[in-house]
Amino acid sequence: MPSLLITGAAVVTVDAAGTEHPHGHVLVRDGVVAAVGAGDPPPGTTADRVLDARGHLVTPGFVNTHHHLYQWATRGFAVDAGLFDWLTTLYPVWAHLDATDVEAAARAGLARLALTGCTTSSDHHYLHPHDGGDQLAATVEAARAVGLRFSPTRGSMDLGRSAGGLPPDSVVETIDTVLAATADAVARHHDPSPGSMVRVGAAPCSPFSVTPDLLRQTAAQAAELGVRRHTHLAETADEEEFCARTFGARPVEVLEDLGWLGPDVWLAHCVHLSDADIATLARTGSSVAHCPSSNARLGAGMARAHDLLAAGVGVGLGVDGAASSEQGSLADELRQMVYTARLRGGPDAMSARDALRAATTGGAACLGRQDEIGSVEVGKRADLAVWDLRGLGHADLDDPVVALVIGPTPPLRWSTVEGRVVVEDGELRTTSQERAVADLVAARRRVLARA
Numbered sequence: 042m043p044s045l046l047i048t049g050a051a052v053v054t055v056d057a058a059g060t061e062h063p064h065g066h067v068l069v070r071d072g073v074v075a076a077v078g079a080g081d082p083p084p085g086t087t088a089d090r091v092l093d094a095r096g097h098l099v100t101p102g103f104v105n106t107h108h109h110l111y112q113w114a115t116r117g118f119a120v121d122a123g124l125f126d127w128l129t130t131l132y133p134v135w136a137h138l139d140a141t142d143v144e145a146a147a148r149a150g151l152a153r154l155a156l157t158g159c160t161t162s163s164d165h166h167y168l169h170p171h172d173g174g175d176q177l178a179a180t181v182e183a184a185r186a187v188g189l190r191f192s193p194t195r196g197s198m199d200l201g202r203s204a205g206g207l208p209p210d211s212v213v214e215t216i217d218t219v220l221a222a223t224a225d226a227v228a229r230h231h232d233p234s235p236g237s238m239v240r241v242g243a244a245p246c247s248p249f250s251v252t253p254d255l256l257r258q259t260a261a262q263a264a265e266l267g268v269r270r271h272t273h274l275a276e277t278a279d280e281e282e283f284c285a286r287t288f289g290a291r292p293v294e295v296l297e298d299l300g301w302l303g304p305d306v307w308l309a310h311c312v313h314l315s316d317a318d319i320a321t322l323a324r325t326g327s328s329v330a331h332c333p334s335s336n337a338r339l340g341a342g343m344a345r346a347h348d349l350l351a352a353g354v355g356v357g358l359g360v361d362g363a364a365s366s367e368q369g370s371l372a373d374e375l376r377q378m379v380y381t382a383r384l385r386g387g388p389d390a391m392s393a394r395d396a397l398r399a400a401t402t403g404g405a406a407c408l409g410r411q412d413e414i415g416s417v418e419v420g421k422r423a424d425l426a427v428w429d430l431r432g433l434g435h436a437d438l439d440d441p442v443v444a445l446v447i448g449p450t451p452p453l454r455w456s457t458v459e460g461r462v463v464v465e466d467g468e469l470r471t472t473s474q475e476r477a478v479a480d481l482v483a484a485r486r487r488v489l490a491r492a
Contacts, residue, residue: 042460043089045069046082047427050094051441054417055101055401059394061442067099069423072236072460077417096431097454098441100397101416102160102424103371104404106330107271107309107359110147110164110180111138114485116367124277124339124365128207131364132168136212137491140174145484147183149477150363152469155187157370157450160424160458161404161414162189163330163359165271165309167196167246168212169222177226181239188463188471190424192408194244194271195219195226199255205287207249216255219245220262227266236413236422236459240268247273248292249283256299269305269409271330272296275318276310277341293318302327307407309359310335311349312342319345319352328355328407331399333377334368335361346399347382347390357404358396372450375400379446393446423460428453 045068052065054077068076068086076082112135119130147164154162164180177193184191197219200206206213214222223243231241243263245251256272263270275281275292284292293314296302304326311322311329322329331346349356358374360366375396382391405415414424428451430436430444435451438444445451456464463471 046088106357109362112362112364144179145480194242357407
């Protein structure tokens with residue numbers, strides 16, 4: 042693999058000590074960071090390619106901890122609806138997806154993430170229409186084409202409307218089907234080796250779309266297979282009311298009773314939490330995927346990100362599904378995280394560096410990969426983003442982290458995954474952006490025609 046030397050840039054490592062170099066360098070060899078430091082590289086340092094990054098900022102590549110990539114083909118629906126009404130509008134549309142549609146939607150969504158600084162993404166694919174093909178495999182192929190590190194989760198729903206759940210019966214599965222499909226996905230795609238590009242997880246959808254039996258059995262299966270677990274939790278007041286009516290408990294209490302909290306679990310949203318809920322998440326070592334733009338778009342509320350971090354709960358950032366957060370840019374979520382926290386707790390409730398840490402090391406920890414990615418340190422994988430701060434939107438901002446997070450999203454000059462260039466001069470170098478657009482439009486037309 043060609044070696045790479047980045048010189049002259051501000052380097053924000055996001056390591057445990059918060060090391061920053063106003064003028065620094067990064068050397069990449071064999072897909073990992075071989076050196077990082079202040080000033081120019083030592084005399085005699087060579088590389089196959091040298092990037093002059095004066096006026097730029099180097100950060101770790103962003104880690105997206107929650108997405109529904111299939112939704113990229115159904116943006117712009119129910120734009121004034123809350124979560125439950127939004128879901129009931131879209132479930133009948135999603136019931137007509139097939140694997141070809143999902144691959145096109147996933148490639149578009151992952152391309153958008155790559156162009157906005159993301160180098161690793163998770164995906165929660167919980168909707169599997171009958172005769173829809175292998176849709177999880179389609180997302181894996183899309184990630185391979187775009188060149189991102191990928192953590193897909195085999196999602197599931199088994200509580201249909203006739204049994205008191207929210208989704209229509211046509212899109213739910215039996216527990217046996219879910220367990221068999223999860224085991225197959227892990228066997229086919231999961232790679233636990235260091236630096237792997239694909240790690241699979243188990244992900245029942247939410248308390249209002251799955252049964253307690255499914256949660257219990259997937260917890261046991263995930264432990265047996267050695268994979269992580271993911272689900273939605275405490276996203277809306279409607280969910281809180283559903284859990285009170287159905288289980289006589291709060292959403293966090295429901296999951297704890299079912300053995301669904303722990304250091305191998307990361308939870309999407311967690312907007313409606315009590316102090317006791319936050320203490321439970323901290324005690325169990327569970328992490329949270331914070332999705333501020335989606336929460337705002339659906340009017341779900343403002344998550345207590347500041348309180349979660351203060352309690353020692355791991356917090357990463359997620360863009361959520363493109364049908365509830367049409368922007369699909371993780372870079373924009375950093376700003377939204379800061380603004381949402383300050384709306385709740387005042388101007389000192391969240392700093393730009395807090396948000397950058399959530400988007401990098403925090404996200405890596407959610408996915409169980411904090412020893413490999415999320416910071417610019419010797420020995421870690423070379424997943425990097427290089428931001429151009431020379432233009433009108435940033436040239437007068439002295440603090441490069443403030444420029445990145447609070448200023449307009451800067452142009453992405455380069456990004457690398459495992460040392461390979463994915464974005465250069467703001468353009469994808471791994472797949473055709475024009476083809477991704479054309480395939481996405483065709484997929485949307487097919488799905489809407491079927492629906």
